[in-house]
Amino acid sequence: MARPALIEDDELLSKLSQTFRETGYEAASVAALASAAGLQKASLYHRFPGGKEQMARDVLTAAEIWLTENVIAALKADGTPRQRLAGMADALNVFYSGGKLSCLLNVLSTDFGKVGPFTEQLRGLMQSLISAIAATLEDAGLESDEAQAKAEQRVSELQGSLIVSRVLETTAPFEQCLNRMKEVPCG
Amino acid sequence: MARPALIEDDELLSKLSQTFRETGYEAASVAALASAAGLQKASLYHRFPGGKEQMARDVLTAAEIWLTENVIAALKADGTPRQRLAGMADALNVFYSGGKLSCLLNVLSTDFGKVGPFTEQLRGLMQSLISAIAATLEDAGLESDEAQAKAEQRVSELQGSLIVSRVLETTAPFEQCLNRMKEVPCG
């Protein structure tokens, strides 16, 4: 194993992720990404030969892993559906820093035309999240179609609450959305 | 009154709006905007001396007027709350082209850091929409706090459903969201 880098991969990806989520993909210049990481541009290109697109892809992959190991894992854990939904909400609160960070699903899907380089990965991630929520709602007694629809609705609301929170400059909409997500829908 | 331009202002703004909503603010180059409008870059700058920022601002103002005269007007029209919500949903369906166009509220708030040049206008527009929905829900019998919360929730869901529709490449989430918005919430 080689000597460790001056800045660890995990921390580097975290800094890059924050910049992408704060400013969007196109608006995030490599200079800004380098500055956020505390490196020079050439150092970033050394670690990401694929350039900015690879930086975003690696950030997205890291987010996918984190969401799988935390948000989706919470939904698949032991416990009542109510408890599992609460676990999911807590993990989402961490992921979005209490509503202060945008979602990569939004950011990376916005700055391109019909089809961007991340479309497939984004779709897979979103479907995984929806499926995991739907499965939990089924365990709570909902029928399959109903559970799927409610899961889609909740993911929509989650994404949208981040937009509303950003525009209105208050995290209240995001927090209220998380609270609603903890409850099993009445129908 | 001077001789009319070769391309009318309304149509021009419509083309620019579509480009911004399809690709985002930063990703929409002036060259692409000009191409969409069927003009050269210099012609665009003649009409918008403030450059790309003014183009986006004028597009946003036009959207604000359209939403006020259609979506919000539907909410303030005569009829039962249920009828007014249905009128709003129909207008929103037109505005978003059945879920195929992103929202300027998302696009213009994403590509900047904490504060962008459109923050104030975006916030005002979103608050107007939330207030108009809340007032209709109050007319339907909800208490003030409850109506406000439900209105925020619905706007969140609307924004989010556009993201989910874009990522999953199906307009179903948007359409289902509109259908839910037509109903008066049970509580």
Next chain:
DNA sequence: GTCTATAGTAAGATAGAC
């Protein structure tokens, strides 16, 4: 692995003819 320095390119914006 990180740096300074620099290509090469595309962006936003302007000048001036018609």
Next chain:
DNA sequence: GTCTATCTTACTATAGAC
């Protein structure tokens, strides 16, 4: 009001020293 041509700047990306 629209155009062609151009300016200036900022961007992505690379080369090569340490």
